[in-house]
Amino acid sequence: MALSLTVNGQQYSLDVEPDTPLLWVLRDELGLKGTKFGCGAGLCGACTVHVDGQPARSCSTPVELVDGARITTIEGLSSEGELHPLQKAWIKEGVPQCGYCQSGQIMTAAHLLANTPKPSREEIIAAMTGNLCRCGTYSRIVAAVESVVDGVGHFEPAQGGA
Amino acid sequence: MAWAILNQRREVPEMTMNRRDFMKVSTGASGSLMLALSLPGCATIQTGYEPETGEWTPDVWLELTKKDEIFFTLARVEMGQGTYTGMTTLIAEELDVDPARIKVKFAPVAPEYRNPLFGLQLTGGSTSVASSWKPLRVAGASARQLLVMAAARVWDVSAEACVTQDGHVIHPNGIDSLRYGQLVELADREVIRGKVPLKSRSEWKYIGRQGGRLDAEAKATGKAVYGIDVELPGMVYAVMTRSPRYGGQATGFNRDEILALPGVLDAFVTDRGVAVAADSYWRARKAQNALNINWDFSSALNINNGQVFDGYRQAASEDPGEQERSDGDIDKAIENASRVVEADYEQPYLDHAAMEPMNATAWYHGNGMDVWAPTQAPDLGRIAAARHSDLSPEDVTVHTTFLGGGFGRRLTQDYIEEVAIVAYKLKVPVKLIWSREEDVRHGFWRPAMLHRMRASLNGSELTGWDHQIVGPQILDWYVRNAAPAQYPWAPKFLYSTLGKVGLMVEGIATPKDISAIEGAVGYPYQVANVSVRHTHTDPGVPITWWRSVGYSHNGFAVETFMDELAYEAGEDPLQFRRKLLVTEPRHKAVLDRAAELAGWGRPLAEGRARGIALFRSFGTYVAQVVEAGIENGEIQVYKVTCSVDCGQVVNPRIVEDQISGGILFGLSAALFGEITFKNGEVQQSNFHDYRLLRIHEVPEVVVDIVDSESEPTGVGEPGVPPVIPALGNALFALTGKRQRRLPLTA
Numbered sequence: 001m002a003l004s005l006t007v008n009g010q011q012y013s014l015d016v017e018p019d020t021p022l023l024w025v026l027r028d029e030l031g032l033k034g035t036k037f038g039c040g041a042g043l044c045g046a047c048t049v050h051v052d053g054q055p056a057r058s059c060s061t062p063v064e065l066v067d068g069a070r071i072t073t074i075e076g077l078s079s080e081g082e083l084h085p086l087q088k089a090w091i092k093e094g095v096p097q098c099g100y101c102q103s104g105q106i107m108t109a110a111h112l113l114a115n116t117p118k119p120s121r122e123e124i125i126a127a128m129t130g131n132l133c134r135c136g137t138y139s140r141i142v143a144a145v146e147s148v149v150d151g152v153g154h155f156e157p158a159q160g161g162a
Numbered sequence: 163m164a165w166a167i168l169n170q171r172r173e174v175p176e177m178t179m180n181r182r183d184f185m186k187v188s189t190g191a192s193g194s195l196m197l198a199l200s201l202p203g204c205a206t207i208q209t210g211y212e213p214e215t216g217e218w219t220p221d222v223w224l225e226l227t228k229k230d231e232i233f234f235t236l237a238r239v240e241m242g243q244g245t246y247t248g249m250t251t252l253i254a255e256e257l258d259v260d261p262a263r264i265k266v267k268f269a270p271v272a273p274e275y276r277n278p279l280f281g282l283q284l285t286g287g288s289t290s291v292a293s294s295w296k297p298l299r300v301a302g303a304s305a306r307q308l309l310v311m312a313a314a315r316v317w318d319v320s321a322e323a324c325v326t327q328d329g330h331v332i333h334p335n336g337i338d339s340l341r342y343g344q345l346v347e348l349a350d351r352e353v354i355r356g357k358v359p360l361k362s363r364s365e366w367k368y369i370g371r372q373g374g375r376l377d378a379e380a381k382a383t384g385k386a387v388y389g390i391d392v393e394l395p396g397m398v399y400a401v402m403t404r405s406p407r408y409g410g411q412a413t414g415f416n417r418d419e420i421l422a423l424p425g426v427l428d429a430f431v432t433d434r435g436v437a438v439a440a441d442s443y444w445r446a447r448k449a450q451n452a453l454n455i456n457w458d459f460s461s462a463l464n465i466n467n468g469q470v471f472d473g474y475r476q477a478a479s480e481d482p483g484e485q486e487r488s489d490g491d492i493d494k495a496i497e498n499a500s501r502v503v504e505a506d507y508e509q510p511y512l513d514h515a516a517m518e519p520m521n522a523t524a525w526y527h528g529n530g531m532d533v534w535a536p537t538q539a540p541d542l543g544r545i546a547a548a549r550h551s552d553l554s555p556e557d558v559t560v561h562t563t564f565l566g567g568g569f570g571r572r573l574t575q576d577y578i579e580e581v582a583i584v585a586y587k588l589k590v591p592v593k594l595i596w597s598r599e600e601d602v603r604h605g606f607w608r609p610a611m612l613h614r615m616r617a618s619l620n621g622s623e624l625t626g627w628d629h630q631i632v633g634p635q636i637l638d639w640y641v642r643n644a645a646p647a648q649y650p651w652a653p654k655f656l657y658s659t660l661g662k663v664g665l666m667v668e669g670i671a672t673p674k675d676i677s678a679i680e681g682a683v684g685y686p687y688q689v690a691n692v693s694v695r696h697t698h699t700d701p702g703v704p705i706t707w708w709r710s711v712g713y714s715h716n717g718f719a720v721e722t723f724m725d726e727l728a729y730e731a732g733e734d735p736l737q738f739r740r741k742l743l744v745t746e747p748r749h750k751a752v753l754d755r756a757a758e759l760a761g762w763g764r765p766l767a768e769g770r771a772r773g774i775a776l777f778r779s780f781g782t783y784v785a786q787v788v789e790a791g792i793e794n795g796e797i798q799v800y801k802v803t804c805s806v807d808c809g810q811v812v813n814p815r816i817v818e819d820q821i822s823g824g825i826l827f828g829l830s831a832a833l834f835g836e837i838t839f840k841n842g843e844v845q846q847s848n849f850h851d852y853r854l855l856r857i858h859e860v861p862e863v864v865v866d867i868v869d870s871e872s873e874p875t876g877v878g879e880p881g882v883p884p885v886i887p888a889l890g891n892a893l894f895a896l897t898g899k900r901q902r903r904l905p906l907t908a
Binding site for chain 2: 016017019020021024027028031032033034035036037038039040041043044046073074075078083087090091092094095096097098099100101102103106125126128129130131132133134135136137138139140141142
């Protein structure tokens with residue numbers, strides 16, 4: 001089945017089985033490995049991408065459902081070589097440990113800030129609750145998002161997430 | 163090369179030591195794979211200057227080029243714990259360059275890259291910085307010294323009068339300078355005589371300073387390459403369907419039907435189950451769903467959860483176990499006691515649940531096999547791959563990637579065995595990926611354990627401590643690949659013999675397995691009569707190391723029972739511990755600090771209570787106070803206050819992150835963690851029924867690091883053990899009901 005996708009601003013025409021999860025199309029057909037496989041069931045958020053501006057779990061999104069959609073992955077979050085403010089904050093705050101879940105974390109946070117530029121801490125936590133991190137980087141995630149919200153980098157050790 | 167620093171790496175005493183010495187050494191070396199037999203030190207890494215490329219390799223760690231590039235070979239894998247940053251910082255400090263300038267390469271398998279504490283090239287036991295602390299600084303200092311000597315010769319000045327600054331050697335006149343890149347060819351001709359001095363603490367620019375993580379950018383942009391991201395030309399995808407019950411064997415399946423499915427390239431029975439290979443991952447998965455497999459369960463695991471602990475209780479009663487520590491006379495203490503307190507503690511099997519599911523990629527080609535894997539033990543991975551092909555270990559090249567979490571699971575190489583089986587059959591590059599469900603159900607777990615505790619009190623004085631640990635030992639499950647990895651020249655037909663011999667001579671020629679008893683034999687409290695015993699019994703469930711290993715279950719038993727005894731003695735749990743730590747200043751210091759920071763003894767909001775615990779693991783002292791309550795029938799953890807003494811800190815932010823990450827890891831186990839069996843089948847499958855803490859469930863965590871000039875000790879694991887009993891103790895203070903089984907309930 002021929003499908004068309006716009007991924008990170010680039011158009012693709014694909015011939016894949018329609019029930020293939022978007023995740024594997026992105027990773028193995030388009031070579032965009034930044035989006036990760038964690039659970040295959042929408043439980044961990046490691047595979048989060050934006051579909052027409054909305055966060056989606058690409059591991060459980062059959063590609064036929066997003067035919068014609070505009071998709072953004074972690075690779076497309078930065079524009080013209082400039083990192084997204086969240087990516088800069090993630091680096092300054094030293095958020096990642098193993099790092100495997102972080103693409104999904106950043107994509108979820110990016111959607112939050114796109115729609116709620118000044119979220120409260122409670123709103124940040126509510127938005128991020130679908131994204132698991134086994135290493136336990138949660139307090140640094142909150143601190144990194146807040147540093148973008150504040151428009152300043154604050155590098156004091158974060159004081160807890162909840 | 164006229165000089166080599168390699169000899170300095172083997173700082174571990176040889177195995178002529180007696181048992182007591184061994185216990186001392188191995189307290190800091192969890193996993194207990196510390197190697198018995200010294201290995202021939204045949205160097206395989208070429209050092210020297212290469213005129214054609216302009217690359218100078220002063221030692222096995224560093225490579226400096228004429229273009230001023232600096233490469234560092236990282237021999238401890240990066241799985242989140244921060245070796246990529248921490249170890250690079252050590253070598254950068256002495257080389258006198260900004261760590262951010264150094265490009266990190268993951269080490270190939272070579273004897274030079276073995277962990278000297280284990281004699282294997284493995285990353286575990288919270289040993290990376292501790293075991294690299296001196297060798298990497300010496301390597302950096304030696305390379306720097308050679309560069310200075312070369313510059314001094316160029317300028318005809320004294321080397322002692324030259325200084326270095328950020329990759330330059332500075333002339334004594336303070337004006338002229340030479341870049342390291344300009345000096346590499348000349349430096350190779352210099353020879354160091356005598357010892358190279360290391361910087362003093364006051365001269366450090368990077369060690370102990372608040373630095374970022376060198377891998378943060380790659381991980382924030384999706385560019386970091388994990389095992390699952392490896393891509394090869396012509397690569398195919400494989401999935402393995404394993405027996406739902408451990409030890410079952412596939413005897414046949416509907417092969418013709420499977421082969422007819424779209425994209426399927428091959429399907430066949432293996433030792434590990436039924437392999438299906440297809441031209442895409444999704445097609446392999448879909449074909450897997452159509453499998454109809456006949457299983458032979460005659461030697462498969464057939465256990466129900468309750469039977470594990472019934473078996474343990476029976477073993478505890480029938481077999482007093484091997485005496486692992488005996489101070490004074492416990493029997494007399496019990497006999498003379500005014501009161502004897504007894505309690506059993508039960509702890510379940512636990513899954514690692516690393517975010518990156520098990521996976522590996524392999525390519526069997528005319529010249530051998532290449533394996534790409536997120537593995538904590540590439541030399542064992544090499545054995546695992548060789549075992550399933552016609553190759554010798556030296557024909558197998560293992561490429562290590564970033565690891566999406568390890569926590570001990572990736573010390574066991576079953577996923578590499580599987581991909582090697584398929585790659586050997588297909589002779590094309592193969593990537594084999596586990597689903598989350600497979601990852602949860604086919605784990606090697608933290609063993610379930612029973613602890614039978616007994617103590618004697620005379621009034622409020624604790625006079626006797628008797629700790630019986632009941633459960634399996636991890637080495638029994640590990641030695642199969644570990645023993646051949648220690649003898650890579652041994653012919654393959656000897657592998658199983660090596661594994662068996664490794665077990666037979668355990669404690670004699672190979673070290674004793676302390677995985678069950680670590681943290682229990684080191685009971686720190688001053689009690690006149692102490693007995694620690696291990697009753698070795700194994701229900702046949704596969705096990706491996708899990709973040710903090712034996713400390714994880716011994717910590718719960720020891721520190722919960724101490725809490726029980728404090729209440730029995732009518733004393734405050736903090737004061738009860740303090741007075742038994744007179745000769746243990748580092749224990750006492752972190753305990754006091756955590757209590758002070760947490761406001762121990764001060765009033766709390768209604769419905770909240772505090773619990774305290776103290777535990778030393780991997781050489782690091784950790785005390786924690788947990789503030790918890792119960793709301794709407796659920797346990798709420800509000801705050802964890804932690805004091806940690808891990809000696810000299812290399813990167814404060816990473817230490818804090820490792821300790822707080824360990825705390826959350828321990829809380830997930832305390833609140834949710836349990837792998838259970840029904841008729842031999844695992845009952846959990848994914849993150850909905852094997853839960854991990856989510857962001858809204860995370861307490862405030864305060865980590866206080868003791869300023870110390872002692873040798874650095876581990877930080878990846880020591881945050882885990884105390885938080886579990888500290889939470890249980892808080893719940894007891896709240897409810898008056900003692901919980902002796904994990905996970906905890908509201």
